[in-house]
Amino acid sequence: MTAPADVTAALQSKFPQASLRPSCDHPALNLPITEVVAALKYLRDEFAYDFLVDVTAIDNGVDVSPRFTTVWHVYSTTGHGYVRIASDCANDENPVAPTVSHIWPTANWHERETYDLFGITFENHPDLRRILMWDGYPYHPLRKDFPLAGIQTPLPDLEVADLTKASVKPAPMMGGPFVASPGEMNMTDAEPRAKDESWTERREKPASE
């Protein structure tokens, strides 16, 4: 279930700046951001990669430059193979990537999601609004400098916020299911229930170690 062997070679000969990207499954290429649209169009028209599976991004870290990498996954419904195209965004503060929504309409919502969660602006996107978080939310939650628990902000509806005195608060993370232990370890030991839960939001963690 792989792409035709010549697809990476053909891409590299047409786009000399393309370099092979380490990948443990499908053919993957790094491309300059200026050539991504042409390369994706070339894949669709010449190699029948007719289905855009996903548009997403990687935050390589707050101190890393280039910080943001945009990733496109395409699939051929006739050749039954995937190709992954990745491209670094030039600006680390306000990253920009080209839209492919004129090639695949499905890119519209994928790009809105990537904009919402990573803050990558897709140039010439017809309707670049947030899709998961509400309009006016000030952060991009999948960035590395955004804590999983969240940051205190007002509720989307100020009238309801005033009525209920509720606000968006950081979620309690202690002993939660998403607090996984990093590194290679036994899954049973990595589970939160295996951790010390004698301390909670109200009771301080006993000083030890």
Add this chain to the structure above:
Amino acid sequence: MASANNELAYNTKIEGDIVVTRADAVINWLRSSSVWPMPMGLACCAIELMGVAASRFDIARFGAEVFRFSPRQADCMIVAGTVTYKMAPHVRRIYDQMAEPKWVIAMGACASSGGMYRSYATLQGVDQIVPVDVYISGCPPRPEALLDALIKLQAKIKKEPSAATLLASA
């Protein structure tokens, strides 16, 4: 002929069609026997909620089968599922549109406390935005648990000072 009327109970043959009771008892009996739920189905708990309404568990046995998808016609909001911060104001607005008297059941771990979703996007308990009468544990709760919550809510309704509340508001 003098009849020895020893009956303490009400006898229609003697007194006609009159029932003597307390206003609270009859109002609360009416309210608790026909709770009209407003299904606020937000996640997988709503599937169990549908199961409760269907024939196997049959919430009609407890007088609450008339699910209304308009808040104007309902008096018990069943919050079944994860309430995101994006959804929270809408839940509150729908609650505000329900006519008094009204009650809220928080169904499942997510509605009660945020459940496993300890994240930036999830409201950590619907009681932050609406007053909750009954909480149901479970992820999702069994349909029997929702029936139990309804019975508990009915018991709560039967203890309310309804007549005093009505007179005070009149």
